[in-house]
Amino acid sequence: MNEYVIVSDATLDLPASVIAEYGIKVIPMGVNIDGVEYSHDPDEREISIEDFYGKLKNGSTSQTTQITPVVFMDYFGEILKQGKDILYIVFSSGLSGTYNTSQVVIRELAEEYPDRKIYCVDSLCASIGEGLLVLNIAMQKRNGLSIDELHDWAEQNKRRARHWFTVKDLYYLKRGGRISTIEAFVGTALKIRPVLSTDEAGKLEVITKIRGTHAELDFLMTKLEAEGVDLASQTVIIGHGDDLAQAKELESMIRSKHLVKDVLISKIGPVIGTHTGPGMLALVFMGN
Numbered sequence: 001m002n003e004y005v006i007v008s009d010a011t012l013d014l015p016a017s018v019i020a021e022y023g024i025k026v027i028p029m030g031v032n033i034d035g036v037e038y039s040h041d042p043d044e045r046e047i048s049i050e051d052f053y054g055k056l057k058n059g060s061t062s063q064t065t066q067i068t069p070v071v072f073m074d075y076f077g078e079i080l081k082q083g084k085d086i087l088y089i090v091f092s093s094g095l096s097g098t099y100n101t102s103q104v105v106i107r108e109l110a111e112e113y114p115d116r117k118i119y120c121v122d123s124l125c126a127s128i129g130e131g132l133l134v135l136n137i138a139m140q141k142r143n144g145l146s147i148d149e150l151h152d153w154a155e156q157n158k159r160r161a162r163h164w165f166t167v168k169d170l171y172y173l174k175r176g177g178r179i180s181t182i183e184a185f186v187g188t189a190l191k192i193r194p195v196l197s198t199d200e201a202g203k204l205e206v207i208t209k210i211r212g213t214h215a216e217l218d219f220l221m222t223k224l225e226a227e228g229v230d231l232a233s234q235t236v237i238i239g240h241g242d243d244l245a246q247a248k249e250l251e252s253m254i255r256s257k258h259l260v261k262d263v264l265i266s267k268i269g270p271v272i273g274t275h276t277g278p279g280m281l282a283l284v285f286m287g288n
Contacts, residue, residue: 002083002084002085002117002147003083003084003085004084004085004086004087004117004147005023005025005079005084005085005086005087006022006023006024006025006087006089006134006137006138006141007024007025007026007027007075007076007079007086007087007088007089008024008025008026008027008088008089008090008130008131008134009026009027009029009067009090009091009098010026010027010028010029010040010041010042010269010271011029011091011096011126011127011130011269011271011272012026012089012091012127012128012130012131012134013127013128013130013131013239013266013267013268013269013272014042014128014131014134014135014237014266015042015264015266015267016042016043016044018135018264019042022135022138022139022141022142023138024134024138025075025079026041026042027067027071027072027075028040028041029064029065029066029067029271030064030065031047031052031062031063031064031065031270031271031274032062032063032064032065033047033052033055033060033061033062033270034055034060034061034062037065038270040269040270040271042269047270049242049267049268049269049270049273050242052269052270052273053241053242053273053278056273056277056278057278062270062273062274063274064270064271064274064275066096066097066098066101067098067101067102068101069101069104069105072101072102072105072106073105073108073109076088076105076106076109076118077109080109080112080113080116080118083116084116085116085117085118085119085147086116086117086118086119087119087121087137087147087150087151087154088102088106088118088119088120088121089121089123089130089133089134089137089154090102090120090121090122090123091123091125091126091130092122092123092124092125092126092130092198092202092203093122093124093202094124094198094199094201094202094203094204095126095202095203095204099120099122102120103120106118106120117147117148119147119151121151121154121155121158122158122202123158123161123202124158124159124198124200124201124202125158125161125163125198125202126163126198126202126204126272127163127165127239127268127272127282128163128237128238128239128266128268128282128284129161129162129163129198129282129284130161131237131266131284132161132236132237132284132285132286133154133157133158133161135235135237136157136286137150137153137154140153157286159200160229160286160287160288161284161285161286161287162197162223162227162228162284162285162286162287163196163197163198163282163284164195164196164197164219164220164223164282164283164284165195165196165197165239165276165280165281165282165283166193166194166195166196166210166216166219166220166280166281166282167193167194167196167241167276167277167279167280168193168277168278168279168280169277169278169279192209192210192211193209193210193211193212193215193216194206194207194208194209195207195208195209195210195219213246216246216281217246217249217250217253220250220281220283221250221253221254221257223283224236224254224259224283224285225259227285227287227288228259228260228285228286228287229286229287229288230286231259231260231261231285232259232260232261233261234260234261234262234285234286235260235261235262235263235264236254236260236262236263236264236283236284236285237263237264237265237266237282237283237284237285238250238251238254238263238264238265238266238281238282238283239265239266239267239268239280239281239282239283239284240265240266240267240268240280240281240282241267241268241273241276241277241278241279241280241281242267242278242279243278243279243280243281244265246281247265247281248265250281250283251263251265260285268280268282
């Protein structure tokens with residue numbers, strides 16, 4: 001069985017320590033803050049996630065950029081030159097053109113390296129939802145699966161990743177066209193928080209709206225208990241946009257019920273944070 005590498009992109013929002021532990025390769029992604037370009041890597045080498053949110057809170061604006069064909073060509077090419085195959089788990093095609101760009105490059109590389117395998121899985125996931133899928137795939141790899149077996153497993157299980165998240169400042173969703181200006185103004189004034197998830201096409205959708213921090217936490221707990229499958233063997237992930245205290249409160253609620261094997265807290269990076277803003281709270285788990 002030929003050696004292969006699991007690759008994803010910087011939208012997966014997993015901690016650098018977890019990425020290193022499982023040998024996952026991550027393609028950096030760009031974010032432009034007030035006209036200054038930064039490359040976001042899991043190790044936060046160019047800008048820390050705390051600094052990013054600090055800038056947003058002080059009025060900075062940010063935009064994201066997709067991975068270019070040149071970056072894909074260089075990144076994948078380096079792995080293939082080493083004689084390794086690639087299993088690439090990509091940011092949802094429902095939210096970005098990254099998947100389509102990768103397909104063009106992969107077709108070219110398949111001709112250049114006919115003896116190598118390059119699989120691409122459209123995760124239909126975002127942020128820690130993507131990270132959860134990648135983490136579970138990496139765990140399966142440790143069980144000795146071949147790249148063909150793991151590719152099949154990823155395709156069969158990717159829709160089991162359940163995503164639930166809330167945001168506190170509706171300005172960022174308004175700017176991205178997810179809600180109207182009036183909804184954002186009224187919602188922010190009344191501290192109403194939309195609850196979002198991803199649909200079958202991997203696109204974001206507003207599911208409901210709630211009011212207040214405790215309602216947020218109770219809603220996420222309810223979804224975990226109602227939709228989670230085989231929770232006792234799962235590591236679930238809590239993501240936060242610079243609000244560690246609330247993330248820890250949710251962690252305590254989950255652990256107090258002894259529902260899951262483990263809970264991982266992760267920071268939402270600049271690529272996703274550009275569209276969700278400070279204060280985002282997310283919970284992801286494998287479900288039905």
